Amino acid sequence: MPAMVEEVRAAAEAGAAGPHFLVVTYPAQGHINPARHLARRLLRATGARVTISTAASAFRKMFPGDEEGAAAGECHRDAAGVWYVPYSDGYDAGFDRAVHDHTHYMSQVRVVGSRTLGAVLERLRAAGRPVTLVVYTLLLSWVADVARGHGVPAALYWIQPATVLAAYLHFFRGTDGVDRAIAAAGGDPMATVRVPGLPPLRIRDLPSFIANTSEDDPYAFVADMFRELVDMLGREDSPSVLTNTFDAMEPEAVASLREHGVDIVPVGPVLSFLDEAPGAGCVSVAKNGGNDLFKQDGTGYLEWLDAQAPGSVVYISFGSLSMMSKRQIEEVARGMAASGRPFLWVLREDNRSSEGAGDAASLGGERGMVVEWCDQVRVLSHPAVGCFVTHCGWNSTLESVACGVPTVGVPQWTDQGTNAWLVERLGAGVRAAVSDKDGVLEADELRRCLDFATSEMVRAKAAVWREKAHASAAEGGSSERNLRAFVGKQLGGGN
Structure with a gap:
């Protein structure tokens, strides 16, 4: 994507502050991985500064030995050139699911995280590196309010399938009575329901937070958080949502979301090894290994x-x-x-x-x-x-x-x-x-x-989809074009 890199360089030569993307993520490995891959793709695509912010407890595990940096909220740079800075979620020693209460944690992360992430934005601005776009992952809808309170636009990075987002959207909005149909199924996993615009799904194929609602479920609060997210999307005019999928994989879900007012932007598969030079394979230690929450x-x-x-x-x-x-x-x-x-x-x-x-x-x-x-x-x-x-x-x-x-x-x-x-x-x-x-x-x-x-049949299908995934992420592919258009808007260059 050389055009975007040139725009960044032109801004720098003109003395303007260059673009700075801040990717804010929940402190779990399954959230940090796609955030890290997106950060590296943005870095490669634009040459801009890209920073990831996650909770201090995760930061300490990713960069062991940098306890003072985590406590002071200092930045750390990884081998790929992405910067990291912690925010506090009120659980700096880490969340222990055997001891701590999830509902209390999520209320704390909203209150404490809003304050400390705001401080991160202020520090970066004072240091001459103001954030120009905040991108946030699941369970962190409060981040959008923090960003806008500091005059910075924000965009959701949906790290689940577009089909799941469509299911939540239509369930919580009650589109065509789909919420009543799911309730009428009575939890029968094999009962078929129709979600607008999607192929027929069974109850077992739906996200568990809407398929199996139980008042004594310790994770019931998550459904409320997804409802809040759907409500927030409804308050925006054609909100842009980056999605870790690609057009060929979920065409019906992408079309359904767009039809119902969500500007879905498939940019996947967002995987660092797909961005390496041809012939490099999937084995780059610098871009795929290291900085995990678990020791290999x-x-x-x-x-x-x-x-x-x-x-x-x-x-x-x-x-x-x-x-x-x-x-x-x-x-x-x-x-x-x-x-x-x-x-x-x-x-x-x-x-x-x-x-x-x-x-x-x-x-x-x-x-x-x-x-x-x-x-x-x-x-x-x-x-x-x-x-x-x-x-x-x-x-x-x-x-x-x-x-x-x-x-x-x-x-x-x-x-x-x-x-x-x-x-x-x-x-x-x-x-x-x-x-x-x-x-x-x-x-x-x-x-x-x-x-x-x-079997040979399944192996052959898997090989076909491997090629489609690579083609979508390659230069000129559907996801690459989608990301280029999205970033072009953020740089003020239109489509």
Whole structure:
């Protein structure tokens, strides 16, 4: 995108303050990753200054040893050239979901975060680096008010599928009575509902916060936050929403949102490895590794993958938040042992030690390797990996599509059911059936899904969608053009 870079340089030569994008994100790995990828793409696309702001607790984990910087609210620069600055959410020592109350946390982050993020904007302005656009991710709609209070425009960066945003929009607005239809389904997961503009969906395919509403759900407050977000979009004139998807993947959802007044801007897949030079592959340590909230396992998993046959390894990971019961761990281990397939399994320490399940992974036999955390993109792009058993978080879903790896989806909550539905629509994977009793994926079902996902038909579909994902993000692709038009507006250059 050389034209945008030239505009930035021209502004600098004229003595004007150059563009400065501030990307504000919730302090969770699944939010920080897409924020980081967007920041790096904006940096590459414009040459402007790009800063990420997240809570001090996450900042400390990303930059260990910089305790004083986190406490002082100082900036830190990563290897890719993106700056980071913390705000305080009132929980600087970190949020412990076993101890702390989620509802209280979200009220605190709004009050304390509004004040401290405002201070960040003031410091950057005083330092001669005023922010020209604030971009914020999910659960942080208060950020828009802070930005506008400081005279800075703000835009939402939607880090879930456009289909999920459309479902929330129509549910909370009651478009065509879809809210009543969902309520009438009575929680039947297989009941079909029609969301305006979208293909038929079952209740299980909808975001859990509208499909399974329960007053005693500790996360019920999240639905209120999405309702607030929909209300906020309704108060704006044609609000622009950056979305981590691409036109070919969700055409119906994009069209439905635009028809109902949301200027959706698909800019995905927003993944740093797609922005590297041709032939660089998916393995750049500088752009994909490091600065995670979890320490990567140092047990040589990449060398282990190098010794495996092409397309033979099953990669298993349920993400950074999902909890696995002892029975789930045992069923996965039994299924993999019976399958005879080699596997790489990410089993976080909090899962491995839960309910006495610490030794369950050994049931997988000698063919498997278990690690606490890894560089997922490097794993998915490795030629030995032929299938991904996943919780279907949107980051993991996009990474599997962009790397051409078929998936076995085991969604648990939030947008994951919709993500699994999308992958099945693409033909690039299969959603596993789970036990009605406890939601566990059992060994025999895992084996059946592995056989299907690694079939030639699914492999071929996954390869097709890999090419479409790469084409959308490449120079001249649909997402690249969309981002160029969006940034052009922010630079005052129109479309």
